[in-house]
Amino acid sequence: xxxxxxxxxxxxxxxxxxxxxxxxxxxxxxxxxxxxxxxxxxxxxxxxxxxxxxxxxxxxxxxxxxxxxxxxxxxxxxxxxxxxxxxxxxxxxxxxxxxxxxxxxxxxxxxxxxxxxxxxxxxxxxxxxxxxxxxxxxxxxxxxxxxxxxxxxxxxxxxxxxxxxxxxxxxxxxxxxxxxxxxxxxxxxxxxxxxxxxxxxxxxxxxxxxxxxxxxxxxxxxxxxxxxxxxxxxxxxxxxxxxxxxxxxxxxxxxxxxxxxxxxxxxxxxxxxxxxxxxxxxxxxxxxxxxxxxxxxxxxxxxxxxxxxxxxxxxxxxxxxxxxxxxxxxxxxxxxxxxxxxxxxxxxxxxxxxxxxxxxxxxxxxxxxxxxxxxxxxxxxxxxxxxxxxxxxxxxxxxxxxxxxxxxxxxxxxxxxxxxxxxxxxxxxxxxxxxxxxxxxxxxxxxxxxxxxxxxxxxxxxxxxxxxxxxxxxxxxxxxxxxxxxxxxxxxxxxxxxxxxxxxxxxxxxxxxxxxxxxxxxxxxxxxxxxxxxxxxxxxxxxxxxxxxxxxxxxxxxxxxxxxxxxxxxxxxxxxxxxxxxxxxxxxxxxxxxxxxxxxxxxxxxxxxxxxxxxxxxxxxxxxxxxxxxxxxxx
Amino acid sequence: xxxxxxxxxxxxxxxxxxxxxxxxxxxxxxxxxxxxxxxxxxxxxxxxxxxxxxxxxxxxxxxxxxxxxxxxxxxxxxxxxxxxxxxxxxxxxxxxxxxxxxxxxxxxxxxxxxxxxxxxxxxxxxxxxxxxxxxxxxxxxxxxxxxxxxxxxxxxxxx
Numbered sequence: 001x002x003x004x005x006x007x008x009x010x011x012x013x014x015x016x017x018x019x020x021x022x023x024x025x026x027x028x029x030x031x032x033x034x035x036x037x038x039x040x041x042x043x044x045x046x047x048x049x050x051x052x053x054x055x056x057x058x059x060x061x062x063x064x065x066x067x068x069x070x071x072x073x074x075x076x077x078x079x080x081x082x083x084x085x086x087x088x089x090x091x092x093x094x095x096x097x098x099x100x101x102x103x104x105x106x107x108x109x110x111x112x113x114x115x116x117x118x119x120x121x122x123x124x125x126x127x128x129x130x131x132x133x134x135x136x137x138x139x140x141x142x143x144x145x146x147x148x149x150x151x152x153x154x155x156x157x158x159x160x161x162x163x164x165x166x167x168x169x170x171x172x173x174x175x176x177x178x179x180x181x182x183x184x185x186x187x188x189x190x191x192x193x194x195x196x197x198x199x200x201x202x203x204x205x206x207x208x209x210x211x212x213x214x215x216x217x218x219x220x221x222x223x224x225x226x227x228x229x230x231x232x233x234x235x236x237x238x239x240x241x242x243x244x245x246x247x248x249x250x251x252x253x254x255x256x257x258x259x260x261x262x263x264x265x266x267x268x269x270x271x272x273x274x275x276x277x278x279x280x281x282x283x284x285x286x287x288x289x290x291x292x293x294x295x296x297x298x299x300x301x302x303x304x305x306x307x308x309x310x311x312x313x314x315x316x317x318x319x320x321x322x323x324x325x326x327x328x329x330x331x332x333x334x335x336x337x338x339x340x341x342x343x344x345x346x347x348x349x350x351x352x353x354x355x356x357x358x359x360x361x362x363x364x365x366x367x368x369x370x371x372x373x374x375x376x377x378x379x380x381x382x383x384x385x386x387x388x389x390x391x392x393x394x395x396x397x398x399x400x401x402x403x404x405x406x407x408x409x410x411x412x413x414x415x416x417x418x419x420x421x422x423x424x425x426x427x428x429x430x431x432x433x434x435x436x437x438x439x440x441x442x443x444x445x446x447x448x449x450x451x452x453x454x455x456x457x458x459x460x461x462x463x464x465x466x467x468x469x470x471x472x473x474x475x476x477x478x479x480x481x482x483x484x485x486x487x488x489x490x491x492x493x494x495x496x497x498x499x500x501x502x503x504x505x506x507x508x509x510x511x512x513x514x515x516x517x518x519x520x521x522x523x524x525x526x527x528x529x530x531x532x533x534x535x536x537x538x539x540x541x542x543x544x545x546x547x548x549x550x551x552x553x554x555x556x557x558x559x560x561x562x563x564x565x566x567x568x569x570x571x572x573x574x575x576x577x578x579x580x581x582x583x584x585x586x587x588x589x590x591x592x593x594x595x596x597x598x599x600x601x602x603x604x605x606x607x608x609x610x611x612x613x614x615x616x617x618x619x620x621x622x623x624x625x626x627x628x629x630x631x632x633x634x635x
Numbered sequence: 636x637x638x639x640x641x642x643x644x645x646x647x648x649x650x651x652x653x654x655x656x657x658x659x660x661x662x663x664x665x666x667x668x669x670x671x672x673x674x675x676x677x678x679x680x681x682x683x684x685x686x687x688x689x690x691x692x693x694x695x696x697x698x699x700x701x702x703x704x705x706x707x708x709x710x711x712x713x714x715x716x717x718x719x720x721x722x723x724x725x726x727x728x729x730x731x732x733x734x735x736x737x738x739x740x741x742x743x744x745x746x747x748x749x750x751x752x753x754x755x756x757x758x759x760x761x762x763x764x765x766x767x768x769x770x771x772x773x774x775x776x777x778x779x780x781x782x783x784x785x786x787x788x789x790x791x792x793x794x
Contacts, residue, residue, distance in 0.1 A: 063718040069758060074722075140758075211694040268693055288694025305672070305696040384746060389733045394752040395687065398676050402754065406674050406692045409699075426730035427753035445732065455732075460745060502745070538698045 056124040056131035076105030085123040200230040203547035207285035211303040217262035224254035229561035239272040296404035301351030305407035308538040316416035349539035390421035440519040451531040456509040456517035461502025472530035539567040541626035574612040671759035689792035714762040728753030764790035
């Protein structure tokens with residue numbers, strides 16, 4: 001049984017007992033409950049004499065039909081008058097996750113997100129005994145491993161429009177043709193062969209779902225892709241046609257052309273395809289196409305939301321100046337991935353997109369309150385009467401970005417002005433001018449919104465926070481043994497330095513300087529760790545694995561190939577393989593192994609991948625670790 | 636005879652509890668295997684929220700979501716019958732930071748905007764129709780209602 005050790009509430013009348021949270025949280029919650037009690041009294045005053053039928057409690061949350069997406073689940077009943085008992089389990093009627101009396105609501109931790117259902121049984125004690133109501137909820141599959149750790153949908157036809165589910169080939173730009181064949185077959189030189197003569201089955205090939213964006217009325221050159229552990233002349237075949245554009249496909253290479261209608265009835269279109277070879281056919285994959293009003297291009301990565309998505313938007317650039325914007329974008333990308341040595345190895349986890357938003361006039365308003373330049377996002381300096389503060393119309397910015405690349409995690413607006421300026425909106429938009437220092441500003445702002453890092457400078461505030469800041473680099477705990485970055489003490493001169501989060505006392509930072517204190521300074525270990533964990537959180541360690549499905553098989557006496565697709569550089573990972581729980585040391589670091597010819601009965605094969613760059617020392621959420629496993633039967 | 640507790644109060648209480656606990660647990664990750672996303676563009680004017688656009692986007696997943704923070708917003712997404720279909724957090728959507736001058740720590744500003752626009756993304760479920768935003772820290776301390784700020788219907792804006 002597991003239940004929250006962080007916050008446990010018990011309500012007895014109007015008395016509240018809370019454990020596992022801060023004093024401030026306790027006070028706040030008590031205040032809320034006091035008001036709740038007052039509301040109840042008022043309700044009682046207005047609703048007296050109403051007949052009430054006492055029935056077994058029902059579930060208030062989660063609501064029936066809801067798909068569970070978090071490992072920490074609030075479970076709440078619709079009443080708190082009668083005694084109640086809650087069982088939560090991974091089997092019907094089970095209680096392996098929670099088994100405890102409740103008053104109205106609790107938080108249940110450790111919900112397995114494996115695509116398997118969980119079961120909630122809510123018991124209520126009425127006058128004639130205990131009555132129960134049973135509920136079943138689906139969970140999402142948290143892992144992106146299409147193979148072992150996910151028994152899910154990739155075993156079946158992908159008929160629901162899913163994109164990117166394990167589809168980890170880079171779908172490429174909406175406007176550029178990729179000239180490769182879109183086939184990812186194993187590098188035979190890497191293969192650890194155990195002998196045998198492996199043969200392909202449908203679980204050994206995957207048609208990769210993809211998402212593209214194309215401007216209405218324009219033509220998209222795209223590239224279908226597949227993954228397989230077996231070489232061969234795989235062919236692409238359409239299973240459905242799009243509705244709002246003309247499609248032509250090269251069956252041998254997967255290259256396709258889609259000409260979008262100028263005025264489609266919908267803002268999305270879709271077609272489906274499979275890959276075939278020697279009688280083996282993959283499951284169906286979808287290609288979703290966003291029919292946008294603005295011109296965008298994916299410079300690297302994928303377009304379905306998996307990974308860290310940076311969208312860079314032009315502001316104050318006329319059509320004739322768009323090449324100048326492209327150069328600024330390239331400069332920023334080089335700057336960002338070159339800022340710390342470790343960032344370069346993370347580049348493949350990022351999806352970078354560009355929107356060539358055309359303005360009627362060049363430049364930006366010197367004073368945002370005086371409209372002198374007609375630009376697409378109405379940008380201007382002197383925002384809030386601070387000369388260097390460069391603002392944009394955030395509503396227009398979101399409208400443009402959501403139209404073309406709604407998967408954004410960070411938005412960077414590059415403003416066509418050489419005046420020094422920029423800003424960072426907490427909502428995810430950063431602005432920078434073309435001034436030389438602007439790139440530092442943009443990266444600093446991304447560290448806020450992407451990595452959750454706080455400002456380490458001391459200016460501008462007046463009060464010390466009463467709760468521990470959630471920022472990885474700020475604390476009110478000045479105990480070296482228990483501070484949140486205790487695992488880094490002594491490295492890079494990391495310690496406790498007083499001052500940060502806009503005050504000079506009562507808040508500590510890990511280093512004397514850093515990028516979050518001075519522009520141009522290094523990140524240092526604590527901030528690099530937070531940044532890297534966020535990259536892993538977005539991209540996952542694995543972008544996919546073959547064969548598809550947890551339960552796979554092969555012929556007796558034959559081998560089978562097992563392939564991992566890391567999201568980032570495989571050399572940055574410690575990769576270990578296990579067969580029936582015993583490590584195969586000779587396979588360390590390999591992404592492709594071949595095994596099985598000597599096996600006489602069902603066996604388990606598992607790979608554990610973990611970041612080994614040394615940038616991460618503390619990973620409580622296991623963002624930088626992932627497992628792929630298969631149960632293999634012999635036919 | 637005790638009365639039945641108002642639905643919105645219960646919702647607010649649940650959110651308060653979840654918000655405080657989430658802040659300490661560093662939790663709330665959204666897995667990748669969801670295939671449609673609800674995107675709401677929300678305008679905040681003072682304490683009044685309005686949804687200025689709503690869109691369901693297919694072929695998109697959310698690989699990570701904001702974590703609860705003391706100075707962030709917590710939101711509920713409900714159906715027409717007020718059943719809660721989802722909950723999440725938005726971190727400091729109304730903060731605007733100024734820029735630094737190189738090596739000058741006294742050249743950076745930050746402020747809280749009275750009027751701001753932000754975006755909420757959440758895995759889409761059929762029936763999503765109402766946004767409900769709760770700002771737990773401010774509300775609890777200010778002594779005003781602990782109930783969610785308001786219900787904002789966005790169903791009519793969905794494509």
